[in-house]
């Protein structure tokens with residue numbers, strides 16, 4: 001039913017660098033001459049562009065990496081305004097997020113390219129509604145997973161719980177990435193070593209802190225230089 005070519009970028013939590021990694025992987029796939037597409041099942045949080053458009057920072061980062069301008073094509077079926085748990089934001093507007101709608105939007109987009117990079121939202125099991133979550137979506141589309149571990153205290157447990165959730169669903173894990181966050185954790189190298197010894201999937205690299213000149217502005221997309229910086233530090237698994 002699906003081409004099954006691409007990656008699902010999962011995170012140990014929200015705000016761990018999934019967007020940075022998604023953008024970086026898109027650049028690497030484009031370098032190989034692939035026609036790449038991007039997708040996000042739901043976004044929560046918008047900003048107003050200078051032209052007055054309501055945009056989302058993750059979708060605009062994906063668009064920048066893909067070489068697309070703002071707006072078309074739509075890379076996400078649900079754009080919610082409040083930066084909070086999507087099912088709750090939707091509920092507060094009288095909307096129910098539906099897995100079927102997400103799958104339909106995904107299937108239209110993924111047919112348009114050679115491969116697709118799907119960024120999850122929050123951690124792996126973020127709810128869509130009271131019955132369905134993003135793990136169900138990942139299970140249906142069956143893309144190999146890349147786990148982004150946000151390097152902060154507690155990430156070992158979060159990484160291992162995420163790995164268990166992938167295993168339970170028989171999902172292939174193409175690899176994992178250690179992403180240093182805006183404040184560098186204590187014993188960073190030792191934490192990465194512990195993760196390497198415990199995660200049963202290829203280690204694809206570690207992204208250092210972004211240099212100050214290219215760090216992400218609050219509530220705005222990453223710049224292309226930040227995505228290129230991250231891309232230099234990670235390896236692309238074969239498709």
Ligand SMILES: Nc1ncnc2c1ncn2[C@@H]1O[C@H](COP(=O)(O)OP(=O)(O)OP(=O)(O)O)[C@@H](O)[C@H]1O
Pocket residue numbers: 011013014015016017018019020021058120121122123179180181182207208209210215216
């Ligand atoms: N390597 C890094 N160096 C410095 N700051 C970073 C790095 N990676 C991520 N950050 C910061 O961490 C924050 C979260 O990153 P990002 O938006 O990529 O996370 P996410 O996992 O995509 O979050 P969400 O669940 O909202 O999609 C951003 O403000 C970003 O600037």
Ligand SMILES: C[C@H](N)[C@H](N)CCCCCC(=O)O
Pocket residue numbers: 014015043044045082083084085086121122123126127
């Ligand atoms: C709005 C935020 N940046 C993310 N896109 C969504 C985070 C959902 C978290 C849900 C939860 O696990 O509590």
Ligand SMILES: [Mg+2]
Pocket residue numbers: 018019020058119
């Ligand atoms: Mg993101």
